[in-house]
Amino acid sequence: MAEKKKKTYVAASEETKEAAKQIRKQAKPVGNASGKRVGAVVCWIIALIFEVCALMVFLGKLDLKFMPQLYQLIAFLVLDLIFVIIGSQLWKQANHIDPVSEENAVKFWLWNNMGVIVASVAFVPFAILALTDKNADKKTKTIATVAAVICLLIGGVASYDFNPVSSEQKAAAVNALGSETVYWTTFGKVYHTHDDCSHLNQSETLTYGTVEEAIAANRVRLCKTCANRDNISGVATEN
Numbered sequence: 431m432a433e434k435k436k437k438t439y440v441a442a443s444e445e446t447k448e449a450a451k452q453i454r455k456q457a458k459p460v461g462n463a464s465g466k467r468v469g470a471v472v473c474w475i476i477a478l479i480f481e482v483c484a485l486m487v488f489l490g491k492l493d494l495k496f497m498p499q500l501y502q503l504i505a506f507l508v509l510d511l512i513f514v515i516i517g518s519q520l521w522k523q524a525n526h527i528d529p530v531s532e533e534n535a536v537k538f539w540l541w542n543n544m545g546v547i548v549a550s551v552a553f554v555p556f557a558i559l560a561l562t563d564k565n566a567d568k569k570t571k572t573i574a575t576v577a578a579v580i581c582l583l584i585g586g587v588a589s590y591d592f593n594p595v596s597s598e599q600k601a602a603a604v605n606a607l608g609s610e611t612v613y614w615t616t617f618g619k620v621y622h623t624h625d626d627c628s629h630l631n632q633s634e635t636l637t638y639g640t641v642e643e644a645i646a647a648n649r650v651r652l653c654k655t656c657a658n659r660d661n662i663s664g665v666a667t668e669n
């Protein structure tokens with residue numbers, strides 16, 4: 431009998447140790463879409479009130495006295511921006527929890543771009559007024575316009591949904607995966623059906639949940655590698 435070859439044993443606990451390095455957290459439960467939509471609209475109304483305040487300061491109709499006019503203008507624009515962004519985040523979350531149908535292209539577009547539309551309404555009128563006003567001095571006009579344009583850019587980008595999802599896409603994913611556990615990483619754009627997927631090797635934190643929770647968490651596509659492994663078709667994939 432040949433001499434037994436010396437084997438390197440890897441204890442099962444090694445593997446456990448490896449796995450333990452990876453932090454796993456359960457996905458947040460999917461929230462209430464209509465509550466978030468109401469919250470978004472309230473934030474947006476508050477944002478528009480701050481835009482009106484900024485306009486009134488610019489026109490000399492509102493003066494807080496304890497701050498120079500320019501600071502007041504910028505303060506109101508920043509408050510305007512903060513509420514635009516909070517509102518848009520809530521709106522985006524609602525669109526991912528309860529997506530609209532692709533069938534009505536106009537509604538689909540409007541719903542998914544509402545945040546950007548509101549961001550425009552929240553800054554463009556002010557910017558136009560600041561730019562065209564004949565009474566204000568040049569310095570105030572310039573700073574007010576530039577501040578409004580910067581807010582518009584930040585607000586627009588923060589409000590834009592880079593991963594829009596339709597009710598049809600969500601239904602297809604839920605149909606294919608049901609209540610199966612899926613995984614995603616902190617910065618990853620897709621969700622995986624296998625926690626040992628090669629694309630997850632480098633990730634320290636893994637969130638797990640249902641496909642509904644993944645979509646609510648802004649991961650609207652399934653990993654292509656995982657889809658091939660499971661022979662899943664009809665679900666939006668990406669690598």
Ligand SMILES: [Zn+2]
Binds near residue numbers: 622624628629655656
């Ligand atoms: Zn994968």
